Amino acid sequence: MSTFIKKFFDFRKNFLGVLSFYYIFSVFLISIFAYVIAPDNSFNANNMNLSIHSKKPGFKVTMIVQESVNKNSFKSFFLGLENQENHIPVTSYEIKDDIVYYLPYDISDTIIKTIELSKVKIVDKKYYFGTDKFGRDVLSRIIIGSRISFYIGFISVLISLIIGVTLGSISGYYSGFADKIIMWLINVTWSIPTLLLVIAITLALGKGFWQVFIAVGLTMWVEVARIVRGQVKQYKERQFIVAANVMGFNDFRIITKHILPNIVSPLIVISAANFAASILIESGLSFLGLGAQPPMTSWGLMIKDHYNYIILGEPFLAIIPGLCIMLLVSAFMILGNSLRDILDVRN
Numbered sequence: 001m002s003t004f005i006k007k008f009f010d011f012r013k014n015f016l017g018v019l020s021f022y023y024i025f026s027v028f029l030i031s032i033f034a035y036v037i038a039p040d041n042s043f044n045a046n047n048m049n050l051s052i053h054s055k056k057p058g059f060k061v062t063m064i065v066q067e068s069v070n071k072n073s074f075k076s077f078f079l080g081l082e083n084q085e086n087h088i089p090v091t092s093y094e095i096k097d098d099i100v101y102y103l104p105y106d107i108s109d110t111i112i113k114t115i116e117l118s119k120v121k122i123v124d125k126k127y128y129f130g131t132d133k134f135g136r137d138v139l140s141r142i143i144i145g146s147r148i149s150f151y152i153g154f155i156s157v158l159i160s161l162i163i164g165v166t167l168g169s170i171s172g173y174y175s176g177f178a179d180k181i182i183m184w185l186i187n188v189t190w191s192i193p194t195l196l197l198v199i200a201i202t203l204a205l206g207k208g209f210w211q212v213f214i215a216v217g218l219t220m221w222v223e224v225a226r227i228v229r230g231q232v233k234q235y236k237e238r239q240f241i242v243a244a245n246v247m248g249f250n251d252f253r254i255i256t257k258h259i260l261p262n263i264v265s266p267l268i269v270i271s272a273a274n275f276a277a278s279i280l281i282e283s284g285l286s287f288l289g290l291g292a293q294p295p296m297t298s299w300g301l302m303i304k305d306h307y308n309y310i311i312l313g314e315p316f317l318a319i320i321p322g323l324c325i326m327l328l329v330s331a332f333m334i335l336g337n338s339l340r341d342i343l344d345v346r347n
Contacts, residue, residue: 014338014341014342016334016338017334017335017337017338017339017342019334020330020331020332020334020335020338021335023327023328023331024328024331024332024335027146027149027150027328028150030143030146031146031147031149031150031151034143034144034146034147035078035079035080035144037143038137038139038140038143038144039125039127039137039139039140040136040137040140040141041080041081041140042080042081043079043080043081043295044080044141044144044295044296044297045080045136045137045140045141045143045144045297046136046295046297047087047136047137048134048135048136049087049089049131049135049136050134050135051089051104051105051106051135052089052105052127052131052135053131053132053133053134053135054130054131054132054133054309054314054317055127055130055131055135056130056314056316057127057128057129057130057138057316058126058127058128058130059126059127059130059131060124060125060126060127061089061090061105061124061125061127062089062090062091062092062093062122062123062124062125063087063088063089063090063122063123063124063125064087064088064090064093064100064102064115064120064121064122065086065087065088065120065121065122065123066086066088066119066120080144087125088102088104089104089105089106090102090103090104090105091103091104091105093122095117098116098117098118099114099115099116099117100114100115100116100117100120100122101113101114102114102115127139129142129316129320130314130316130317132302132305132306132317133305133306133309133317138302138316138317138320141297141302142299142302142320142321142324144297145297145298145299145301145302145321145324146299146324146328148282148292148296148297148298148299149279149282149283149298149299149325149328151213152212152213152216152278152279152282153275153276153278153279153332154275155213155217156213156216156217156220156274156278157217157220157271157274157275157278158217159213159214159217159218159220159221160217160220160221160223160224160274161221161224161267161271162221163217163218163221163224163225164220164221164222164223164224164225164227164228165224165225165228165260165267167182167185167186167221167225167228168182168224168225168226168227168228168229168232169228169229169232169255169259169260170182171183171186171225171229171232172228172229172230172231172232172233172236173232173236173251173254173255173259175233179229182225182229183229186222186225186226189219189222190222194219194220194277194281195281195284195285197219198212198215198216198219198281198285199285199288199290201214201215201218201219202215202285202290203290207290207293209292209293209296212282212285212290212291212292216278216281216282217278219281220274220277220278223270223273223274224267224270224271224274227263227266227267227270228263228267231259231262231263231266232255232259232263235258235259235262235263236259240258241254241258241259244258265339268339269336269339269340270336272332272333272335272336272339273332273333273336275332276328276329276330276332276333276336279325279328279329279332280325280329282298282300283298283299283300283303283325284300285300286298286299286300286301286303286304287300287301287303287304287307288304289304299321299322299324299325300321300325302317302318302320302321303318303321303322303325305317306318
């Protein structure tokens with residue numbers, strides 16, 4: 001217990017490690033309560049207004065909003081509004097006898113239109129990150145897109161741990177024929193470029209949300225298996241493992257109760273690195289059109305949709321999601337390095 005407390009205080013002294021942890025935890029909370037935080041809480045933040053497309057950060061406009069009927073449903077709390085609110089950007093408006101007379105924001109439309117005041121509300125809306133080429137709120141899509149990064153990181157790391165720990169433990173503990181077969185599988189998988197292997201698995205499973213998660217997880221178990229194999233080989237020669245064998249404990253108990261708890265530290269470090277790598281891989285797949293599919297939003301997909309705007313005078317549409325990817329990946333890498341230094345027994 002005293003060792004754990006010492007390591008905890010050592011970690012608190014690491015400024016970058018603590019900062020990265022809080023940043024990751026903040027993004028995690030944002031991803032959970034995305035539809036509560038996002039200004040556009042429609043499903044996938046997909047509320048379009050072509051008349052205000054590609055506006056710069058800080059853009060303000062007056063909106064006439066026709067509210068949806070399922071605003072307070074429990075499902076919308078986690079998945080957003082299924083029936084989107086109708087937002088009408090206006091240049092000017094006037095209220096007379098409970099009738100709103102307004103001029104739409106679209107400069108090609110100069111006809112004054114009307115709507116009943118009881119059916120709408122008038123708000124001044126600010127787009128802090130601007131709008132994309134379809135007039136959607138970039139901030140809202142950034143917030144909703146954070147879910148993809150955390151989901152794919154968590155699920156792919158979980159898959160890699162299950163496969164990697166299982167095969168690594170068998171290979172390291174039993175050696176012989178099982179070790180040769182597993183090492184052959186590891187070497188073959190290791191020799192194929194990660195992105196190419198993920199693309200092949202994605203094409204085999206089909207384009208989609210869960211297919212990408214499975215594909216990334218099936219390519220990240222190799223590093224976990226190699227680390228577990230090496231650690232198990234070292235620990236199985238220790239005296240307490242030899243004593244457990246003499247006492248008649250079965251192999252499953254020895255591996256799960258005596259060996260694996262002692263190799264948690266390197267697993268935590270490799271999991272943090274794999275979490276960062278999975279975010280990058282998903283972003284690359286989305287950029288290539290093999291990841292999240294429209295109207296779903298992800299940071300990689302946002303870059304794919306707007307990378308050509310870098311030379312068209314609206315670089316923020318691609319730079320903002322790119323910065324989000326860079327910051328989250330950097331945070332995981334810094335956290336992994338900090339944990340490696342703290343958990344290193346030589347320290």
